[in-house]
Amino acid sequence: MNFGRWFTGLCIVLIAAEGFAVGLREEAPDFTLKSLEGSNLRLEEYRGQVVLINFWASWCGPCRQEMPVLDRLHHRYEDTGFAVLGVNVEGDPEMAREIVDKTHVTFPILLDDGQKVSELYSLEAMPSTVVIDRDGVIRYIHHGYKPGDEAKYVEVIKELIKE
Amino acid sequence: MQGIAIRTLIARRLAVVLLATMSVSAAGAAAESLDTEMEDVKKALLELKRDLVILEEDLLFPASSQVAVFLSMDLGEFFQLDAVTVKLNGKEVAHHLYTDKQVDALYRGGIQKLFIGNIKQGGNRITAFFTGRGPSGRDYRRATTVAFEKSFEPTFVELAISDSTAKYQPEFTSAVSN
Numbered sequence: 152m153n154f155g156r157w158f159t160g161l162c163i164v165l166i167a168a169e170g171f172a173v174g175l176r177e178e179a180p181d182f183t184l185k186s187l188e189g190s191n192l193r194l195e196e197y198r199g200q201v202v203l204i205n206f207w208a209s210w211c212g213p214c215r216q217e218m219p220v221l222d223r224l225h226h227r228y229e230d231t232g233f234a235v236l237g238v239n240v241e242g243d244p245e246m247a248r249e250i251v252d253k254t255h256v257t258f259p260i261l262l263d264d265g266q267k268v269s270e271l272y273s274l275e276a277m278p279s280t281v282v283i284d285r286d287g288v289i290r291y292i293h294h295g296y297k298p299g300d301e302a303k304y305v306e307v308i309k310e311l312i313k314e
Numbered sequence: 315m316q317g318i319a320i321r322t323l324i325a326r327r328l329a330v331v332l333l334a335t336m337s338v339s340a341a342g343a344a345a346e347s348l349d350t351e352m353e354d355v356k357k358a359l360l361e362l363k364r365d366l367v368i369l370e371e372d373l374l375f376p377a378s379s380q381v382a383v384f385l386s387m388d389l390g391e392f393f394q395l396d397a398v399t400v401k402l403n404g405k406e407v408a409h410h411l412y413t414d415k416q417v418d419a420l421y422r423g424g425i426q427k428l429f430i431g432n433i434k435q436g437g438n439r440i441t442a443f444f445t446g447r448g449p450s451g452r453d454y455r456r457a458t459t460v461a462f463e464k465s466f467e468p469t470f471v472e473l474a475i476s477d478s479t480a481k482y483q484p485e486f487t488s489a490v491s492n
Binding site: 183185190191192 | 415
């Protein structure tokens with residue numbers, strides 16, 4: 152029974168990993184999305200900075216739990232060339248605004264109207280976090296969130312900032 | 315004897331210096347030759363890349379069916395561009411959101427290739443929708459439509475946004491060239 156569960160779990164992990172169309176060490180697909188503030192932001196214009204993209208949805212509890220954590224990271228490291236971009240996969244400004252007001256995050260929130268970017272990054276879990284280095288290459292991918300995961304984010308961010 | 319020894323010493327030292335200079339020159343010449351070779355290789359690589367891009371375009375978009383849509387801006391005092399959508403024969407083929415940097419590039423004379431694709435020969439219609447902020451910062455949405463006949467030659471459509479100082483309004487025009 153244990154072996155069966157282990158094997159099933161391994162298959163799920165492998166399939167999920169395979170399903171993530173963008174992979175480590177690949178160039179992050181470029182996109183331009185409208186932000187909640189009204190301006191258009193393009194990923195490629197962040198080249199030269201370490202970027203953490205967090206895909207989230209208003210119905211996702213762990214997403215709401217994670218966002219204030221990401222906001223702290225954004226403030227702590229932004230002067231060293233680090234940026235956080237939140238991508239709301241629902242594309243609904245009203246729902247996104249409601250969550251932003253509750254969580255008081257200040258990093259840019261982008262609206263994925265039409266879910267084109269979500270498809271581009273083939274999201275399989277919510278939230279999903281992608282960390283991109285200064286050359287626009289994906290260096291870390293994380294699915295889901297539970298308290299304590301941010302320790303790994305900090306480790307990755309520090310490593311990439313030093314590069 | 316002493317004079318001969320000194321002369322010999324000087325001669326020997328001169329020979330050493332000359333040999334060293336020659337070897338440095340040879341090394342320098344070799345290094346220079348390597349630099350030149352590398353530059354040639356880089357230049358050939360760029361030319362190859364250029365040729366590949368052109369070849370790819372010719373293969374994917376042959377002249378007989380190729381249509382390309384470009385966007386340009388003139389001044390832009392009366393209109394802050396936010397997005398453009400292009401429909402070809404009623405079907406959306408391009409949608410682009412503009413960042414401040416991209417708009418600035420257009421103001422400075424940049425021309426953007428919005429779309430390149432294939433269409434049938436004969437009658438076709440392109441409609442472009444422009445969204446942005448107009449005079450007084452109000453939301454602005456305008457469209458321009460151009461009907462044209464597709465010939466066997468590549469067709470280029472230019473969408474231009476300019477300021478009409480007479481009307482204090484932006485103008486959206488389109489022009490087709492074959």
